[in-house]
Amino acid sequence: MESPHFGDRIQKEGDAIRKLLTRPSKTKINDLLNNFSVRELAADLQKVAPTMWGVLTSVSLREGKSRRNKELVFTAICAMLSVVRSQKANNFQVIMGLFLLGSGAAKREIAVFAQAGLSVNYSSVIEHVKALSEENLRIIQQVVKKFMCSVAWDNINFAFRVESQRLTSKDHFDSGTTSTLIIQQDPETNTPALHGTLPLNMKPSRKTTKQIIKNHSSLLLPPVEDTRRLDECLLWQLKQVALEHKSELAHLKIQFPSCPSIEQITPHVTQQYPLPAMHEDESSIDGTINVYDTIMRNLKLTNDDMKKHGLMFTDGDLLTDSLVDKVESARRNNNEPIEGMKASIRRFGLFHCKMSGARMVVNQHWGKPNSPWPGSLWWEHTNLLGRKPMSAGWQSKKSAPWKQSHELLQMSLAAHILDGFRIHCGHQDFDTWASEASMEEFNVVAEKVYHNLFTSTAFEKESEAAEPDIVFMNNILYNRDVLYYWLLVTSIKAGDIGRVILVLRVWMVMMRAPKTMPRYANAIFETLGRLQEYPEKLKKIFLHNWLVNLTGKPNGFKEVDLLQEHTNFWIKVIYDAKGVNRSWEWLSMISVCIYSLRDAMRKVQTSFDIPVYGTRHTIPDMSNEIRRITMKLQEEKIQQHVSSRPANNEVEPVKDLLSEGSKYANKRSAFSKYQEEDYMMVNLGFQDESLVETVDWDDEDEGDEEEYQLTPEDLAMDEEEPISMADELVDVAISIMDS
DNA sequence: GAAAAGCAGGATATCAGCGC
DNA sequence: GCGCTGATATCCTGCTTTTC
Numbered sequence: 001m002e003s004p005h006f007g008d009r010i011q012k013e014g015d016a017i018r019k020l021l022t023r024p025s026k027t028k029i030n031d032l033l034n035n036f037s038v039r040e041l042a043a044d045l046q047k048v049a050p051t052m053w054g055v056l057t058s059v060s061l062r063e064g065k066s067r068r069n070k071e072l073v074f075t076a077i078c079a080m081l082s083v084v085r086s087q088k089a090n091n092f093q094v095i096m097g098l099f100l101l102g103s104g105a106a107k108r109e110i111a112v113f114a115q116a117g118l119s120v121n122y123s124s125v126i127e128h129v130k131a132l133s134e135e136n137l138r139i140i141q142q143v144v145k146k147f148m149c150s151v152a153w154d155n156i157n158f159a160f161r162v163e164s165q166r167l168t169s170k171d172h173f174d175s176g177t178t179s180t181l182i183i184q185q186d187p188e189t190n191t192p193a194l195h196g197t198l199p200l201n202m203k204p205s206r207k208t209t210k211q212i213i214k215n216h217s218s219l220l221l222p223p224v225e226d227t228r229r230l231d232e233c234l235l236w237q238l239k240q241v242a243l244e245h246k247s248e249l250a251h252l253k254i255q256f257p258s259c260p261s262i263e264q265i266t267p268h269v270t271q272q273y274p275l276p277a278m279h280e281d282e283s284s285i286d287g288t289i290n291v292y293d294t295i296m297r298n299l300k301l302t303n304d305d306m307k308k309h310g311l312m313f314t315d316g317d318l319l320t321d322s323l324v325d326k327v328e329s330a331r332r333n334n335n336e337p338i339e340g341m342k343a344s345i346r347r348f349g350l351f352h353c354k355m356s357g358a359r360m361v362v363n364q365h366w367g368k369p370n371s372p373w374p375g376s377l378w379w380e381h382t383n384l385l386g387r388k389p390m391s392a393g394w395q396s397k398k399s400a401p402w403k404q405s406h407e408l409l410q411m412s413l414a415a416h417i418l419d420g421f422r423i424h425c426g427h428q429d430f431d432t433w434a435s436e437a438s439m440e441e442f443n444v445v446a447e448k449v450y451h452n453l454f455t456s457t458a459f460e461k462e463s464e465a466a467e468p469d470i471v472f473m474n475n476i477l478y479n480r481d482v483l484y485y486w487l488l489v490t491s492i493k494a495g496d497i498g499r500v501i502l503v504l505r506v507w508m509v510m511m512r513a514p515k516t517m518p519r520y521a522n523a524i525f526e527t528l529g530r531l532q533e534y535p536e537k538l539k540k541i542f543l544h545n546w547l548v549n550l551t552g553k554p555n556g557f558k559e560v561d562l563l564q565e566h567t568n569f570w571i572k573v574i575y576d577a578k579g580v581n582r583s584w585e586w587l588s589m590i591s592v593c594i595y596s597l598r599d600a601m602r603k604v605q606t607s608f609d610i611p612v613y614g615t616r617h618t619i620p621d622m623s624n625e626i627r628r629i630t631m632k633l634q635e636e637k638i639q640q641h642v643s644s645r646p647a648n649n650e651v652e653p654v655k656d657l658l659s660e661g662s663k664y665a666n667k668r669s670a671f672s673k674y675q676e677e678d679y680m681m682v683n684l685g686f687q688d689e690s691l692v693e694t695v696d697w698d699d700e701d702e703g704d705e706e707e708y709q710l711t712p713e714d715l716a717m718d719e720e721e722p723i724s725m726a727d728e729l730v731d732v733a734i735s736i737m738d739s
Numbered sequence: 740g741a742a743a744a745g746c747a748g749g750a751t752a753t754c755a756g757c758g759c
Numbered sequence: 760g761c762g763c764t765g766a767t768a769t770c771c772t773g774c775t776t777t778t779c
Contacts, residue, residue: 025743086777086778087744087777088777107768120746121745123745127744586769
């Protein structure tokens with residue numbers, strides 16, 4: 001150790017460390033972020049500075065084992081030393097600075113870390129973020145010049161909470177819009193679609209205010225083939241749930257085939273780029289026009305560029321969709337691709353649609369709260385499971401929360417299916433049967449369960465019985481409806497857009513039942529109607545990009561609007577932390593970087609062995625809940641015909657959404673919004689009043705006008721997003737604002 | 740020796756809290 | 760309702776350090 005060359009050697013090593021942590025001038029922040037790895041850095045440091053490392057090891061040596069990961073500390077020490085030697089040898093500190101900013105650290109915290117040598121100075125962090133923002137914007141502008149993209153946008157609200165209200169300072173909302181650019185995949189080649197894939201003339205021109213949908217009957221009457229395939233999928237879904245939740249059937253799992261595929265999206269990693277947020281409220285026609293213009297400006301797209309690019313999908317929730325429709329309608333005589341919206345193809349978000357579907361099922365089958373009689377979702381939710389009260393039912397003013405609804409449906413469906421198997425397995429002891437059943441036996445029983453408990457036919461059969469059992473009938477309807485929902489959920493995850501469409505076709509009718517959700521019914525109808533008009537190629541790309549997949553894994557598909565909601569969530573985390581001085585300029589700068597910042601945060605956290613996913617998103621075991629429901633179902637004989645059941649005098653029969661909805665669909669005026677108006681042409685004299693259709697299917701203005709506000713809980717249902725971490729960040733952000 | 744990167748400190752803005 | 764204070768943040772400027 002005490003050799004005369006020691007000082008020399010250690011100085012050389014110091015220089016080597018400096019080189020290791022220095023980057024060439026004008027290095028892209030993105031590259032720096034992507035190439036950063038503490039593990040690699042530790043290995044490199046040991047290689048170039050063995051003496052230094054040896055010193056550190058000796059200094060910290062003690063008897064017994066330390067729990068601390070020494071490598072991490074040594075790496076940090078070396079990085080701190082290097083920045084003392086040369087302030088530009090700060091690769092490590094820059095990453096840490098971005099991490100701190102992304103975590104919502106205040107200026108003074110960053111300043112402390114900067115002085116300690118763990119981070120760069122606050123002003124440098126800001127400069128780097130700005131550089132990053134510009135880099136990302138450049139990238140986006142290049143991407144949109146080459147690939148065929150879609151834009152998604154959604155409203156974002158910031159609540160400004162004022163602690164002491166004054167005339168000039170009250171709680172208020174600031175509405176803005178965030179948007180994302182998404183590269184579209186060409187299903188033919190399974191590569192990103194290039195410019196000109198869908199020329200502008202593929203979009204049928206619009207000549208009237210209303211979006212005209214031709215051939216209503218083919219939409220409303222699904223082909224027999226489709227009905228048969230939907231049946232197959234539903235039956236598969238029923239079997240799958242049974243296998244998943246009955247451990248005695250586990251031996252059959254290996255032989256169990258995957259769901260019949262209707263139209264599968266080939267797994268691929270979807271590239272997405274957040275665009276600058278804008279202080280522009282989309283929720284008016286003017287607002288939507290401004291939003292669209294701003295997006296185009298940010299993308300630096302001109303009309304000529306758009307002609308080269310071809311058609312561009314616009315994704316968003318129902319509100320966005322209907323607003324874009326109105327703009328399209330108003331500007332139908334303008335032939336420019338951008339101003340006349342000639343390039344945009346609307347696509348409504350399936351996530352919001354899925355949530356509505358869950359709400360529809362829960363509301364319809366919620367039953368009468370506080371009713372002593374068994375056999376409703378309220379009974380299962382509140383009475384059996386003692387879950388936190390939630391408001392549901394069509395009468396309820398508040399929308400049922402999606403996460404809770406979804407969970408309830410999941411548990412309840414499993415219980416109903418298992419109880420069905422118990423009834424129809426033809427064996428005294430269900431467990432024994434299950435552990436011995438062969439695949440053939442399982443299939444036979446599954447068919448019985450399906451046909452006796454899960455179909456409209458079963459419902460009709462019971463209703464025609466001499467003495468119909470209302471509780472049983474309600475139960476069959478519920479079973480049928482919840483199975484549709486669950487099939488949609490699994491199909492979205494699996495990325496089989498064909499199956500999604502099959503369910504949507506059913507929902508389109510169901511959501512048309514009086515007092516439900518006509519707007520979604522209209523949206524589905526209109527979208528499917530447009531789809532059947534589109535050229536084959538456009539239709540295919542439309543469908544195959546309706547879902548995105550961030551990981552490229554087979555079961556990793558999700559809805560585009562969910563993506564946008566996640567972006568909004570992250571923007572809020574990072575933005576809220578900035579406290580009083582937040583501005584929309586700042587926000588539009590930071591919003592382009594949010595995924596870069598998030599990646600930096602993940603990287604730093606994983607590097608330092610801090611689990612990113614918090615309590616690793618495991619779905620808590622629900623078998624106890626399922627067991628409790630099955631027991632009660634069995635006890636109360638809910639899923640069997642019971643003649644003169646006492647409850648039947650009290651329980652209201654649930655309306656059949658499907659047949660109620662069909663009544664509407666069978667009307668001549670069905671979806672008249674999308675029919676050509678031919679009745680104003682000739683006056684054939686006065687119509688006999690009795691012939692005039694009297695039922696007023698009051699369209700737009702009823703139903704759920706107010707939009708359901710997503711909660712962090714809803715977003716946390718997504719397994720890929722470490723929202724639990726974000727939750728902590730929000731807390732930090734709030735504490736900063738409060739302090 | 741020029742250009743780039745880093746940093747400190749002043750200028751400026753915003754807002755809550757407080758007293759009048 | 761106004762003006763002051765204190766706290767916090769960003770922006771701007773000019774200086775220093777570093778690198779090629």
